[in-house]
Amino acid sequence: MHRIFLIFILVILASCSDPRASAKNRLKGLDTQALRFDAAKLYKQIYAAPGPDYFPIKQSQWPQTFSTLGPVSVSCHRDGISVVLTDDPTHETGLHIQPLGISTPPSAASIKFERIEEGIYWYSLSK
Numbered sequence: 001m002h003r004i005f006l007i008f009i010l011v012i013l014a015s016c017s018d019p020r021a022s023a024k025n026r027l028k029g030l031d032t033q034a035l036r037f038d039a040a041k042l043y044k045q046i047y048a049a050p051g052p053d054y055f056p057i058k059q060s061q062w063p064q065t066f067s068t069l070g071p072v073s074v075s076c077h078r079d080g081i082s083v084v085l086t087d088d089p090t091h092e093t094g095l096h097i098q099p100l101g102i103s104t105p106p107s108a109a110s111i112k113f114e115r116i117e118e119g120i121y122w123y124s125l126s127k
Contacts, residue, residue, distance in 0.1 A: 040099035
C-alpha cells in the first residue's frame with residue numbers, strides 16, 4: 001500500500017516539473033478561441049503601422065485571457081504572441097498563440113515548437 005502511495009506522489013511531482021504539461025494545464029477551462037481572438041486584436045493594434053519584428057507588451061495591455069495564464073511576460077512577434085510562463089537565465093518556455101487568421105506554423109531555428117491545438121503551441125527556447 002505504501003508503495004502505491006509513493007508511486008502516486010512521484011507521478012504528481014514529475015508532472016509538476018514538466019513545463020509543457022504545466023502550460024497545457026493552464027489552458028484547461030480557458031476559451032482558446034477567445035484567447036486567439038484577443039491575440040488578433042492585440043496583434044492588429046501593434047502592427048497597424050510598420051514597426052519592429054519584436055515588441056514587448058506591458059502588463060496593463062494584456063487581455064484578461066492572457067492574464068489568466070499567469071505569464072511572466074508577453075511579447076508580440078510577426079508570427080504571433082509569446083506568453084512566457086517560465087524564464088531563467090538559460091531557458092524560457094511558454095505558449096505561442098497565433099492570432100485568428102494566421103495559420104502557418106511558427107518556426108525558428110533556435111526555438112522548439114510543439115502544437116497543443118490549432119493556433120496554440122508550447123515553445124522552449126535555450127538562451
